[in-house]
Amino acid sequence: MAKNPAGRPARAPRRTSGLSRDLIIRTAIGILDEGGESALTIRALTIRLSTGYGALYHHVADRNDLLTGATDEIITGVLSGTATDTDTDPRAALRALALGLFDAVEAHPWVGRELSREPWRPALLDFYEAVGRLLDALAVPEDALFDAAGTFMSFVLGAGAQSAANASHLAAATTDRDTFLGATAGRWSDLDPSKYPFVRATVTRLRAHDDREQFLAGVDIFLRGVAGDA
DSSP states (O other), rough: OOBBBSSSSSOOOOOOSOOHHHHHHHHHHEEEEEEHHOOOHHHHHHHHHHHOOHHHHHHOHHHHHHHHHHHHHHHHHHHHHSOTTTTTOHHHHHHHHHHHHHHHHOOOHHHHHHHHHSSEEEEEHHHHHHHHHHHHHHHHTHHHHHHHHHHHHHHHHHHHHHHHHHHHHHHHHHHHHHHHHHHHHHHHHHOOTTHHHHHTTTTTHHHOOHHHHHHHHHHHHHHHHHHOOO
16 A cells, blocks of 8 residues: 555545435445445445545445345336336236346345345335236235235245345355256256156256246246136
């Protein structure tokens, strides 16, 4: 580190442009995407933003506030990118919402873990509200709306959390998805066929399946059920 004439380490230049909560949250998202949850610290933010602790705490309460704000920002982006008004095909909109959240967790695995830690955050309530309105527009009976919306949310959030867990597992194991699935399929092939006939029958599909397509197939099964399709 460079030193000033007095021999002390030189301070990093402080930012002269305005600091805002929006800028802080967007910067936090960048850090989370680059290094995961462990990389996000108040110190890392002060360095990235060339600012001091006091200026930062003027806009955010603590690290948990940063995680909440970053997660809400991603969910809000999913909502803003999906048409959910009364002129929208409700089935297509529900499909788009589900896939949007799944893709967001794929792109930002820390979101899935944060949703597991604190699921009912403000932005997710907006997501839940949109789901309820769309199910109502799909003519789901009023007495079934609560259960239908809860089931939809559980499936979407559960799949997102599982996707994040899979990403963490693969990263820790330093292996790729194809190798992992191949090894799992090999173990399943060795199972007792009299005890696990279905599991053994799925081996070929396991090797080649696409998580995103399988997730969307699950959404479609749900939508056909609540819409009363034959």
